[in-house]
Amino acid sequence: MLSETTISERKACSLVGLSRATMRYQSQRSPEERELTERIKAIAFERRRFGYRRVHQLLRREGAEVNHKKVYRLYREAGLAVRKRKRRKGVMGERQPLVLPDAPNHTWSMDFVMDSLSNGRRIKCLTIVDDFTKECLDIPVAMGISGEQVTRTLDAIAAFRGYPKAVRTDQGPEFTGRALD
Structure with missing residues (x-):
């Protein structure tokens, strides 16, 4: 200058x-x-x-x-820094229109419900509902439920009722893992 x-x-x-x-x-x-x-x-x-x-x-x-x-x-x-890992998104297929079930065992819905005990520990409940009859098929409760436990629960229900044509989920981490493939 x-x-x-x-x-x-x-x-x-x-x-x-x-x-x-x-x-x-x-x-x-x-x-x-x-x-x-x-x-x-x-x-x-x-x-x-x-x-x-x-x-x-x-x-x-x-x-x-x-x-x-x-x-x-x-x-x-030196301009060095560890790059942040990119979050791996679950494979999202094409969105299907919401189909109303016309018979029992046509579609099941699954979702997780969280709650806490009196001592402060958190529990997870997996609710599985038949969409036609609105019948609650099973509610397994645990401190944590993995994808493998979800598949075991579905297999246990299917032993009595047979598998549904479709299963509806919210694409949470337990449902998008490799255990449900």
């Missing part, structure tokens, strides 16, 4: 309130720090899910006497 104007460096620094020594200062990085930065980059590219803490641990195992704060500073200056 000074080369574009006719003002001197001394005058410009005094107008801005900056010391001339500060104006001329250029940081000198030590060769050890440059090597450390290169090693941090190499580890980060080799193991993309490692943040600065795990990089620091690997450097310590390699015998480098380095402070975690210095590793953090160099990690950030």
